Amino acid sequence: MDPVPPKYAAPAPQLLADLVRAQPFAWIVSGPPGDSHATPLPLRPKLAPDGRIEALIGHFARSNPHVEALRRDPRALVLTLGPHGYVSPSWMADRTQAPTWNYAAAQFAVEVEFIEDEAALRLVLDDLVGAMEAMRPDAWSAAEMDERYARLSRGIIAFHARVVDQRGVFKLGQDERDDVYADIVTGLAGQGADDLVAWMRALNPGRAEA
Numbered sequence: 001m002d003p004v005p006p007k008y009a010a011p012a013p014q015l016l017a018d019l020v021r022a023q024p025f026a027w028i029v030s031g032p033p034g035d036s037h038a039t040p041l042p043l044r045p046k047l048a049p050d051g052r053i054e055a056l057i058g059h060f061a062r063s064n065p066h067v068e069a070l071r072r073d074p075r076a077l078v079l080t081l082g083p084h085g086y087v088s089p090s091w092m093a094d095r096t097q098a099p100t101w102n103y104a105a106a107q108f109a110v111e112v113e114f115i116e117d118e119a120a121l122r123l124v125l126d127d128l129v130g131a132m133e134a135m136r137p138d139a140w141s142a143a144e145m146d147e148r149y150a151r152l153s154r155g156i157i158a159f160h161a162r163v164v165d166q167r168g169v170f171k172l173g174q175d176e177r178d179d180v181y182a183d184i185v186t187g188l189a190g191q192g193a194d195d196l197v198a199w200m201r202a203l204n205p206g207r208a209e210a
Contacts, residue, residue, distance in 0.1 A: 001109065001167045007175050010168040011203075014051040016106050019168065021045065021131070022195075023082045028058075028112075028161070030069060030076035037066040043078065043161075044127055056110060056161040057124055067157060070112045078108040078161065083196035091187030097180055102188075104199050106168040110161035124158040172196075172203040182209045 010016055020026070020043060029038045039060065046055040056078055060067050070076060084103035089095050115121060125142060133139040142149055173181045181204065188197050 001107065001165050004167055004169050008169050008171050010170055012051065013053075015170065015202075016166060016168045017045045017047055017051060017053055019082045019104055019106055020053065020056070020080055023080055024128075024131070026056075026078050026080040028066075028076050028078050028110075030066070030073065030112075035069070037069050039064060039066045042128060042132075043080075044124075044131060046160075053108065053163050053166060055163055056108060057127070057158070058161070059121070059124060059128075059156045059158045062155055062157050067114070070159075071114065074112040076110050076112055076161065078110055080106045080108075082106075083193070083199055085188055085191070085193045085196050087184050088187060091190075092180055092183040094180060094183075102172055102184070102196060102200065104168075104170050104172065106166065108161075108163050108167075109165040110163055112159050112161045115158040115160060118153070121153060121156070121158045125153070170199070170203050172200045174203060178208060181207055185209050 024042045024044065025040060026043050027038055027040050028043075029036065031037050041058050041060065043056045043058040045053045046057055048054040082104035084101060084105075087100045087102055089097045089099055115124065122142075129140070129142055133141070145152070173184055176184065181200075185197055185200060186209070188200070
């Protein structure tokens with residue numbers, strides 16, 4: 001993978017995990033031109049002791065042709081796009097500034113291994129449901145499906161995607177002048193881009209805002 005400019009690199013490996021947890025729906029892409037496959041699906045990160053993502057866990061529909069393609073060649077690229085938004089010079093006191101786009105994104109080179117064990121599949125699904133239902137006032141669990149769970153789960157297959165390389169790009173105002181940064185935060189907040197503003201603040205600790 002191409003190197004990330006230092007000013008946009010993640011200052012800690014945990015940030016990539018935070019991004020995947022916050023934005024679990026990603027693209028998994030594989031195959032050469034003319035025989036490529038791309039599937040959007042939810043993923044969960046598996047972390048190493050240092051907080052680095054060592055694997056991504058998910059599931060496919062068994063009927064998806066992407067499954068057989070990955071059995072033939074397990075190499076793939078996972079693309080995650082986090083909060084993002086257009087930055088307008090109209091928000092700024094200095095209107096000589098150029099428009100730009102702020103965003104958080106990550107890509108992972110992976111090798112996919114499918115999981116055929118039914119008990120392991122149940123763990124994968126329970127983990128995903130638990131994460132998505134967490135903090136809901138009337139959280140749902142798969143146990144409420146009764147016998148339908150076993151029937152429907154026969155149509156899917158879980159996978160473990162071992163991460164062999166990873167790259168995060170966090171272009172969130174780190175290289176802007178303080179006055180421009182403050183105007184961007186105010187403008188995005190006025191547009192309701194709360195998630196993007198939160199990431200800007202996380203990557204720019206201690207910077208003043210208007």
